[in-house]
Amino acid sequence: MLMCRRWLVCSLRCHYRSFSFSAARRTVMPAWVIDKYGKNDVLRFTKNAALPIIHYPNEVVVKVHAAGLNPIDISMRGGYGAATMAMKRDPLNISQSGGEFPLILGRDVSGEIMECGLDVKYFKPGDQVWAAIPPWKQGSLAEFVVVSGNEVSHKPKSLRHDEAASIPYVAATAWSAIVNTGGLNKDNSVKKRVLILGGSGGVGTFAIQMVKAWGAHVTVTCSQNAERLVRDLGADDVVDYTAGPVEKQLKNFEKFDLILDSIGGETEKWALDLLKPWSGAKFVTLITPFLQNTDRLGLADGMMQSAVTVGCKVVKNLRKGVHYRWGFFAPSGSALDEVSEMVDAGKVRPVVEEVFSFAQVPEAFQKVEQGHARGKTVVSIMEDQKE
Numbered sequence: 001m002l003m004c005r006r007w008l009v010c011s012l013r014c015h016y017r018s019f020s021f022s023a024a025r026r027t028v029m030p031a032w033v034i035d036k037y038g039k040n041d042v043l044r045f046t047k048n049a050a051l052p053i054i055h056y057p058n059e060v061v062v063k064v065h066a067a068g069l070n071p072i073d074i075s076m077r078g079g080y081g082a083a084t085m086a087m088k089r090d091p092l093n094i095s096q097s098g099g100e101f102p103l104i105l106g107r108d109v110s111g112e113i114m115e116c117g118l119d120v121k122y123f124k125p126g127d128q129v130w131a132a133i134p135p136w137k138q139g140s141l142a143e144f145v146v147v148s149g150n151e152v153s154h155k156p157k158s159l160r161h162d163e164a165a166s167i168p169y170v171a172a173t174a175w176s177a178i179v180n181t182g183g184l185n186k187d188n189s190v191k192k193r194v195l196i197l198g199g200s201g202g203v204g205t206f207a208i209q210m211v212k213a214w215g216a217h218v219t220v221t222c223s224q225n226a227e228r229l230v231r232d233l234g235a236d237d238v239v240d241y242t243a244g245p246v247e248k249q250l251k252n253f254e255k256f257d258l259i260l261d262s263i264g265g266e267t268e269k270w271a272l273d274l275l276k277p278w279s280g281a282k283f284v285t286l287i288t289p290f291l292q293n294t295d296r297l298g299l300a301d302g303m304m305q306s307a308v309t310v311g312c313k314v315v316k317n318l319r320k321g322v323h324y325r326w327g328f329f330a331p332s333g334s335a336l337d338e339v340s341e342m343v344d345a346g347k348v349r350p351v352v353e354e355v356f357s358f359a360q361v362p363e364a365f366q367k368v369e370q371g372h373a374r375g376k377t378v379v380s381i382m383e384d385q386k387e
């Protein structure tokens with residue numbers, strides 16, 4: 001239905017465009033950038049980052065009110081995925097930026113549309129929006145960011161920007177893993193048994209709420225001190241991984257239709273035995289060696305290595321009657337449209353652990369890097385904080 005609405009508005013709003021942002025255009029903006037990969041000391045605040053401009057007609061410029069941080073920001077600060085991102089990012093050098101630096105991190109944005117490309121008909125300047133920004137694009141720790149019209153969505157009316165910025169990246173990841181890869185959706189999830197390995201962080205706290213809203217029975221693994229949080233979000237059964245091997249604790253549970261793994265490591269050695277065999281049940285892990293492979297071996301060989309690795313695991317598990325899959329973040333404005341409706345209907349709420357000011361971006365990175373997240377870390381980018 002939402003896809004149709006996007007199409008309808010596209011048709012009705014013929015070539016709407018505003019020139020107000022362009023007319024008042026400055027050439028620089030405040031931002032946190034990195035000029036090389038490393039630890040937290042590579043983060044640099046500047047008032048002179050290049051102001052992003054629309055290069056493709058389907059893009060919009062968003063004024064950032066709040067940005068969300070994710071573990072991938074810590075990894076990217078250290079160079080994770082650099083080879084792949086360099087290939088994806090501006091392969092024709094249209095932006096003429098001359099390379100990956102200065103790089104702006106931050107994958108979540110909640111803010112306001114300032115300008116729309118000529119092909120953007122679903123949005124107009126002034127719209128309050130949110131988006132998850134793909135890792136090969138400049139991020140949201142800046143005054144403005146450019147995203148594609150198909151990545152952006154109207155933010156939930158019931159949320160402030162600092163709340164909204166906690167959701168897009170984890171929602172787009174959970175949606176891609178659970179819906180596109182795992183095969184569950186709002187119409188087929190009632191009474192399905194879902195196991196979420198790692199329920200207390202960003203992805204977990206969103207995924208619990210999403211599948212619970214669709215009627216699934218949700219089992220979650222987390223630390224003992226996160227039990228109350230995940231139960232409040234809708235978890236039916238909670239397993240404390242600090243109390244002993246999870247596989248032993250889960251052995252006598254009824255088998256599952258879907259397992260979402262955001263922990264990795266040894267998990268896949270035992271977790272697939274917890275699925276209902278020969279029923280279409282799936283194990284979807286978010287912890288994949290895909291980017292490490294491409295960083296290490298280059299794009300072609302890295303992709304080949306990844307295909308061989310995942311292919312072997314898929315075949316091995318198919319023989320046991322269960323499905324093994326890798327899950328990935330995938331930007332999707334239409335998925336965020338649906339999430340926005342769920343939020344405004346009170347079915348999903350933001351789980352914000354801490355909000356930092358724009359001046360405190362390095363502290364926000366430290367917080368995410370320490371781990372043990374209980375929901376999300378957000379950076380609020382108010383006018384007076386950009387000085």
Ligand SMILES: NC(=O)C1=CN([C@@H]2O[C@H](COP(=O)(O)OP(=O)(O)OC[C@H]3O[C@@H](n4cnc5c(N)ncnc54)[C@H](OP(=O)(O)O)[C@@H]3O)[C@@H](O)[C@H]2O)C=CC1
Nearest residue numbers: 071173198200201202203221223241262286328329372373
């Ligand atoms: N493939 C992809 O495209 C994507 C992959 N990811 C990956 O998914 C993972 C989760 O992301 P995100 O939720 O944002 O991360 P967070 O850092 O927000 O959360 C991780 C959570 O896991 C908990 N945890 C740690 N160890 C265990 C364990 N053994 N069992 C259960 N819970 C545990 C942590 O709390 P505590 O330590 O206190 O228990 C924390 O709450 C990350 O590794 C991330 O890189 C995320 C998005 C996209």
